[in-house]
Amino acid sequence: MINLFEVVETNEMITKENLDVRTITLGINLLDCIDSDLKKLMEKIYNKIYEAAKDLVKTGEEISREFGIPIVNKRISLTPIALVGGSACKSTEDFVSIARMLDQVARQVGVNFIGGYSALVSKGMTGADELLIRSIPKALSCTERVCSSVNLGSTKTGINMDAVRLMGKIIKETARYTEEQDSLGCAKLVVFCNAPDDNPFMAGAFHGVTEADKIINVGVSGPGVVKNAISKVRGESFEVLCETIKKTAFKVTRVGQLVAQEASERLKVPFGIVDLSLAPTPAIGDSVADILCEIGLEYAGAPGTTAALALLNDQVKKGGVMASSYVGGLSGAFIPVSEDQGMIDAVKAGALTLEKLESMTCVCSVGLDMIAIPGDTKETTISGIIADEMAIGMVNQKTTAVRVIPVVGKGVGETVEFGGLLGHAPIMPVNSFSCDAFVSREGRIPAPIHSFKN
Incomplete structure (x- = not known):
């Protein structure tokens, strides 16, 4: 049972570290x-x-x-x-x-x-x-x-x-x-x-055909909480680091579980899942990139970034699944550029490129997310970016996604302001070499051999 003591325990996380139920x-x-x-x-x-x-x-x-x-x-x-x-x-x-x-x-x-x-x-x-x-x-x-x-x-x-x-x-x-x-x-x-049927996060949420007539899904957040927790073990071993992330993810997920149960009971709708993704916001201190820096990187995008993100993602899931019997959705670390001030800073510093973000998606929760690109980027180039990301998801049996924004009239070096939770983003350069002949082929890329597991 979840009780008020657990909520009181997380009060400081809410008031000082940007913990919220997203x-x-x-x-x-x-x-x-x-x-x-x-x-x-x-x-x-x-x-x-x-x-x-x-x-x-x-x-x-x-x-x-x-x-x-x-x-x-x-x-x-x-x-x-x-x-x-x-x-x-x-x-x-x-x-x-x-x-x-x-x-x-x-x-x-x-x-x-x-x-x-x-x-x-x-x-x-x-x-x-x-x-x-x-x-x-x-x-x-x-x-x-x-x-x-x-x-x-x-x-x-x-x-x-x-x-x-x-x-x-x-x-x-x-x-x-x-x-x-x-x-x-x-x-x-x-x-x-590999879109999940039970994802509570937009823009990708839909109600899967395997779901009940109505369902309550909750998405939690808490990058600021995780960053603050691991700042207290700076310089410690990987074992200590991992234990700290797991314990913090457990507490964050318990808050989501409480909210989900209360909403389910009051609305008389079955409880579905808690999605324990670390979803950043434009608020200072609420950044996944800042967690990576606290782990030991100068900027997100530096050598070691993919390994640090893999560690973070895995420990968040390990801690979260102990806190709720029904973890689902995406559940991991989001790396949207426009919604994460640390990611924006890394792009501006030249540490983070589209290609590095793509490699990070092999181990994170979603994919290339909220990335502003030049408005004159070709349709086929966008399709090529999508195909690459789909291939990562298909081969690795994980969810991947692409949400890119070709901002009309803007180019590399300029900034676009979306406002609210969507934040702002620098326009990132895109590889200009052509993939036209590849994208113009008709049909589909077959499923990988390891998909045949009947």
């Missing part, structure tokens, strides 16, 4: 809303979301007040809309109308984001999948809270290179559609390999 995410199954009539479909979806989520924000605020735990975001994840809208949507505009409706109901219930404007195309695309994907630029430009994701590959199926090629084009179009907001639409769009 999100309570309510997952909602929409498969029973499917209808061939678009108007009826949208009415069913709106009503189901509103009824399920009308008390979500209020409940989160009550828990936050009662236990003194900051709960930063309240979010909704939905069954991938390409599945739900397939019967009714005959054009991209039909899907865009669903996106507008989702934005409206999200605003009505007061959540920060609503995820699930998604398609799962790791092996092939249906007509509905392709329509939804092609609708993404307009959908994200005319909505404020809708987030979109596309799963392009998996260890079991390989990589759908037709979809990878298309997503390079879609990301560029999304950037152009939202160029007056510094291409902000791309910050709400992520592509995955």
Whole structure:
């Protein structure tokens, strides 16, 4: 049982070290809303979301007040809309109308984001999948809270290179559609390999078809807490360092477990998972990069960075799984550039490049995340970056993702300001050599030999 003593024990973490519960995410199954009539479909979806989520924000605020735990975001994840809208949507505009409706109901219930404007195309695309994907630029430009994701590959199926090629084009179009907001639409769009069904973090959250009708998932955070803990063992052995990270991750995860149980009980919705990812914010002292520096690096990106990140990720998971029986989602260290002041400093110092970030994704929680690149980056280059990251996930049997932002009108050396949790980012250089002939090949990259384990 979790008790108030454990919450009191973490009070200093909350007040001085930026510990928070990053999100309570309510997952909602929409498969029973499917209808061939678009108007009826949208009415069913709106009503189901509103009824399920009308008390979500209020409940989160009550828990936050009662236990003194900051709960930063309240979010909704939905069954991938390409599945739900397939019967009714005959054009991209039909899907865009669903996106507008989702934005409206999200605003009505007061959540920060609503995820699930998604398609799962790791092996092939249906007509509905392709329509939804092609609708993404307009959908994200005319909505404020809708987030979109596309799963392009998996260890079991390989990589759908037709979809990878298309997503390079879609990301560029999304950037152009939202160029007056510094291409902000791309910050709400992520592509995955091995996307988890129970991820509470945006922009990649969707409600998997293996999930219950409704579910509560919680995502915790706490880079500042971990950094402060390991600063007290500076110069000690790796064994001491690892034990310190594990114990700290245990305490952080217990806070998330408490919030998840309370939200589940009060909303009368089953508890799903706690995602114990270390998710940084732009706040000073709330940085994964700063943890790496505390471990012993001058900057994130210095030699030894990948090893230090692997150590951090593994110890966080080891500590977290002892604190909750239901750990899931992504659960590890995020390395988004724009949301992590330490990462931004490393880029500006020349210590951190796109290539080094890619190598770090082999051992971290997600992938190339919130990276601003020049607005004139070619579609095929973006597709090549995506293909590389998908290959890392496919071969290593892990989740990887790409959320890059080609900022229209800006180039290397300039900075883009997104605001809020999205922070700001320096425009990073991209390898300019061509991969056009590779990306233009049709079909898919086959699954690796070690995927055949039936």
